[in-house]
Amino acid sequence: MQHILSVRELTKIYQGVNRELTVLDHVSFDIARGEVVSIVGPSGSGKTTLLGLCAGLDAPSSGQVVLTGRDISQLSEDDKAQVRNENVGFIFQNFQLLPTLTALENVMIPLELQGKAKGAAAIAKDLLDRVGLGDRHDHYPMQLSGGEQQRVSLARAFSNSPKVLFADEPTGNLDEDTGHVVEQLLFDLNKEQGTTLIIVTHNPDLAAKTDRVIRLKGGKVVSDVLNEKVAR
Amino acid sequence: MNWPFILKTAYRDSRKDRSKLILFMSSIVLGIAALVAINSFNYNLVKDIDEQAKSLLGADIVISGNHPMTEQIAALTDTIPGDRASEVELFTMAYLPKTDDSQFVRIKAIEGAFPFYGVLKTEPADAGTQYQSRQQILVDDGMMLQYGLEVGDSVRIGGVPMLIGGRLMSAFGSIGAGSSFAPLVYITPDLLDQSQLVQPGSMVDYSYYYKSGDDFGADDWEDMVREDFRNESMRIQTIEDQKEDLDEAFSSLNYFLNLVALVSLLLGCIGVASSVMIYVKNKISSIAIFRCLGMKGSEALMIYFVQIILLGLISVVIGAVMGSTIQMLLPVILRDFLPYAVEMDLSWRAIGEGIVIGAVITSLFALVPLMDVRRVSPLRTLRASVDDIEGGRDYLKWLLYVLIVIAIAGFLWTLTGSVIDGAIFTVGLLIAFGVLYGVARVIIWAVRRFFPRRSSFVLRQGLSNLYRPNNQTQTLVVAIGLGTAILTTLFIIQGLLLQNVGSMDAGNQPNMILFGIERDQSEELAELTREYELPVIQQVPIVTMRLAAWQGKTKDEWFADTTRTASRWAINREARVTFRDTLNPDETLIKGEFTGYVEPGDSIFVSLAERFAEALDVDLGDELVWNVQGALIKTYVGSIREINFRSMQTRFFILFPNGVLERAPQFQVLVTKSPDTETTAAYRSAVVKAFPNVSVIDLGMILSTLNDILSKVSYIIQFMAGFSILTGLIVLISSLFLSKYQRIRESVLLRTLGAHRRQIMRINFTEYFMLGSLSALTGIFIALIGSYLLAKYQLELDFDLRWWPILMVYIVVVGLTVLIGLFNSREVVQKSPLEILRKEIG
Structure with a gap:
């Protein structure tokens, strides 16, 4: 099977004042194209650090991350940025929309970054319609509710048809009902586009909906199982 | 680089935040306005020199000395063709029968039709050409106004009554600053003879004027005979010399004005750097998102550089327009120091220079904080706790600092016209900034080291803001300190000058000198002095x-x-x-x-x-x-x-x-020594009536003249320093805004936790009071050292300080800092915490 993401012996150590802090300790796993994976674990287990390293937002202390066939741990910051722009989508717990851009402009950004300004607006409008914000194109993030902001974020994440989508607690800041709506949209869009989805979450219900669950504890992978075997 | 995207994003991103760049724009506008105003004025002044030199000299060649020409010297002038005139000039007392006053005057007795070029401006207009034939005199307009004299009144000089034929509207060929000490009176050679004021030992200046015409070659003749004239202590001046003299005089003025422009510009630069820093801080989360979505560091930098440079250019143009308008004011302010009325035209050269210098300086100083945009970590989207800017040395930033120093040195080079002078000034500036920066560092260290841990919560909060991360202590101490230092030095030196002269009057020190007394008058004069009970x-x-x-x-x-x-x-x-x-x-x-x-x-x-x-x-x-x-x-x-x-x-x-x-x-x-001004006036009049050839100079007269000149000078310096102060205030406001963004979350949190409005205000008051105090004290400290060195080694004055002007500077600077600081934070205490968080942090 072709792996879209391969993590080998990944280690991240932070230099403290008096001692070193190992946040990730020789973590290894592979994720196949189209797979939907959740990374779970208690606070401080290294989930978000792992996500940041897999997406090329941070540099490992040692080990290797191969994303869409490229060893991103060897790339420069700008090259990593290019890999992200071409292959990766993001959804954040706190939405991370650009406050000075309208909903439509926020969704267009990844496409425009690729130089695909032509047609970007049409794709972005379609996606906003798809997430139920057809009448809110020109609204600024401040004028939208939390759920609406996360839906814009969803539309943005899929706008450049990413090969991998990283989601960091996508429903963590939303109430239960809104969370469900966003979850449903996430899985539906993912299915439509055939994207590989990697979700970091605390939420066991959300993890239960993924194909595979990687559990971290103390910076190490303690279990990596397919969904029907996840211990509740 | 994806330019269409960069330009589009630069436009979109700036839409809602342009108002936050007002401070940035104001800094540039003021700095460039000062530069353009001053340069335009300078160019206009110099442009007129060639046209004015001839009419200021009044002749093609002027020979002068403090004795009449010897026959040998006179023979050397035989070869000069054309009309001639001569002048005898001396200082003496004039008695004014109309008011029973006396006044120390400078009299000029001219023989011949001088001036050959230009005219004596008089009222009535024909008095300038007619007074000689009518055996009348022309009296300085200021003196006539002071004593209420009219044309037709009489004045006694050397005991001889002389009829005023006209008012002298401008002192020909000299500037007006000293004229209140000895106003000018034109008399005729006959009247001078009658007055018998020229005696052996009298201090008299003699001038000889020649209208040789352009064909004569005055400068070649001067080169030929200069040594002979110098050996006889006589000076030759040609129109070319006059131009050089004027050039030299104006270059000092230029120098001073340019330095003021430089200080304003540099303060503006600090304003630029500090307001762009605020802007960048405000944009860090957006930049992190852009980076996360795959934007390159250089592209992110360009988005903000485009915004800044466009607004910068608009500001530079506004500044140039404003400067061209302000330049019209300068001749009015400098009126007393200019020998002719300067015609003010729009100076495209000054405007062009202002725009180029503005664009370069703005780009360089804005780039300093903008360089950080490249280093915003995308990880910040996942973790808010990640440092705003990635660590490590940024060599490009160091290169930028080098470029800034080169740009300033280049600017100073064009200003001084000498590479060495430019370099010396650059090093001097770096040292001044270094001292201010060093003092700020020491202050931060000292506050930390001697922190009053047992003091009240409010005091501890306020004080700790001085050294917390992202504090503005250094920026403020440098900007406000520099402005304060300039102003304080000015006040101190002005005070010292007046005090040193004033102290001459203390105790039994004499305060009046009478000179020109003939031997047979001395007993009688001593008698008269004793009659007035003067020693x-x-x-x-x-x-x-x-x-x-x-x-x-x-x-x-x-x-x-x-x-x-x-x-x-x-x-x-x-x-x-x-x-x-x-x-x-x-x-x-x-x-x-x-x-x-x-x-x-x-x-x-x-x-x-x-x-x-x-x-x-x-x-x-x-x-x-x-x-x-x-x-x-x-x-x-x-x-x-x-x-x-x-x-x-x-x-x-x-x-x-x-x-x-x-x-x-x-x-x-x-x-x-006279005990008071009434006795001085009465005694002086009595002396002049009884001994018309005797001149009286009193310290009060010198003091009031000195005061007059100093207040004119300080008026100009204050006007010019006004630019610096205004820019300094912009820097102050932008620095305080920066700290506002730093502190707002904290203040809101305190409010949420139930802090009383008064407590928040007190915390802010403590912080701003300390910042203002430290900046002002640093500036005053530098001013004290600077003015001590100036007083001791340059002006040779006793360094006896008067503290109240310094105290005033301190109070004003601290007051302004506190006021602006509290004005900035009023929102935090007046509105709900959530409303502020939504608005400010969004």
Whole structure:
């Protein structure tokens, strides 16, 4: 099977004042194209650090991350940025929309970054319609509710048809009902586009909906199982 | 690079935040306005020099000296063709019968149709050309207004009544700053003869004017005869010399004005850097998102650079327009220091320079904080706790600092016209900034080190803001400190000058000098002085003489000697010499022995002032031969004295013993002390009425003239410093805004936790009070050192400080800082925490 993401012996150590802090300790796993994976674990287990390293937002202390066939741990910051722009989508717990851009402009950004300004607006409008914000194109993030902001974020994440989508607690800041709506949209869009989805979450219900669950504890992978075997 | 995207995103991103760049724009507008205004004015001033030089000199060649031309010298002028005129100029007293007042005046008696170029501006207009034939006089308009004189009134000069034929509207060929001390009066040669004011020993200047025309080659002639004239202590001035003199005079003015422009510009630069820093801080989360979505660091930098540079260019243009408008004010402010009315035109050169310098400086200083945009970590989207900017050395930033120093050095080079001067100034500026920055660092360290841990919560919160991460202590201390230092130095020096002159009046120090007294008047004058119950502190005889030979060689032989070390001024000086048998209290013997009396036939030992002995390069025992109005007297240097120049007394470079000069032609000087201005005025009038040839100078007159000049100078400096202060205020506001963004979350959190409005205000008050105080004190500290050095080594003044102007500067600076700071944070206390968080942090 072709792996879209391969993590080998990944280690991240932070230099403290008096001692070193190992946040990730020789973590290894592979994720196949189209797979939907959740990374779970208690606070401080290294989930978000792992996500940041897999997406090329941070540099490992040692080990290797191969994303869409490229060893991103060897790339420069700008090259990593290019890999992200071409292959990766993001959804954040706190939405991370650009406050000075309208909903439509926020969704267009990844496409425009690729130089695909032509047609970007049409794709972005379609996606906003798809997430139920057809009448809110020109609204600024401040004028939208939390759920609406996360839906814009969803539309943005899929706008450049990413090969991998990283989601960091996508429903963590939303109430239960809104969370469900966003979850449903996430899985539906993912299915439509055939994207590989990697979700970091605390939420066991959300993890239960993924194909595979990687559990971290103390910076190490303690279990990596397919969904029907996840211990509740 | 994806330029269409960058431009589009730059536009979109700036849409809602442009108002946050108002401070950035204001900094540039003010800095460039100052630069353009000052440069436009300078260019307009210089442009007029060529046109004005001729009419300011009034002739093609002017020869002047403090004695009439000798026959030898006159023969050298025979070759000059065209019309001629001559002038005798001296200072004397004028008695005004109409008001029973007297006034010290400068009189000029002109023979011939001078000025050949330009006109004497008078009222009525024809008075300037008619007064000579009508045997009338022209009196300075200011003096006529002061005493309520009218054309047709009479003035007595040297006891001779003279009819005022017209008002002199502008003092020809000189600037007006000193005219209130001795206003100008034009009289005729006949009237001067009648007044008998020109006596042996009188201080008289003689000028000879020639209208040689353009074909003569005045400068070649000057080159040919200059040495002969210099040896006779006569000066030649041509139109070309006049242009050079004006150029030189204006280049000092330029220099000063340019320095003011530079300070404003530099403060503006600090404003630019600090307001862009606020902007970038505000944009960090957006930049992190852009980076996370795959934007390159250089692209992110470009988005913000485009925004900044476009707004910067708009501001530079606004600044240039504003500067061109302000320049119209400068001639009004500098009026008293300009010899002619400057025609103000739009100076495209100044505008062009302003725009180029503005664009370069703005880009460089804005790039300093903008460089950080490249280093915003995308990880910040996942973790808010990640550092805003990735660590590590940024070599590009260091390169930028080098470029900034080169740009400033280049600017200073164009300003001073010399690479070395430019470099020295750049190093000086770096040191000044270094000192301010160093002081700020010490302050931060000291607050931390000696932190009052047991003090109240409010005080601890306020104080700790001075050293917390992202504090603005350094920026503020540098910006506000610099402005404060300039102003305080100005106030201190002005105060010292007035105080030093004023202190001459203290105790029993004399405050009035009468000179030009003839020998037979001296007893009567002393009597009159005593009638007014004034003490005759000194009554000194003065004999004028010239040096004829020294150390065995005559003056001519010395002039021919290329190894001569004596200064020309000491050789050619018409020496005013006195004789007495004791030293005065303000004289200290530093070498040799003072001889008070000499028997007829004995060797004569004179005492020289240290400065004069050095200038003549003579020492104890050296021979000096004097020409005392025809008679040669051989003397030897017997002693060398140091003279204290801080009292209003007569002082002499050359002091003879009694027994030599008693029979020589002489006049006298009388020194006295008047208790008040009424007595001074009454006594002065009585003296002028009874002894028309005697001049009276009192300290009050000198003080009020000095005050007048100083207040004019300080008015100009204050106006110019106003630019710096205004820019400084913008920097202050932007720095405080920066701290506002830093502190707002904290204040809101405190509010949420239930902090009272008053507590928040007190915390802010403490922080801003400390910031203002520290900035002001640093500035004052630098000003104290600077003005001490200036006073001690440049101006030679006693450094006796008056603290209240300094206290005022401190109060104003601290008050403004606190006011602006509290005004900034009023929102936090007036609105709900959530509302502020939504608005400010979004």
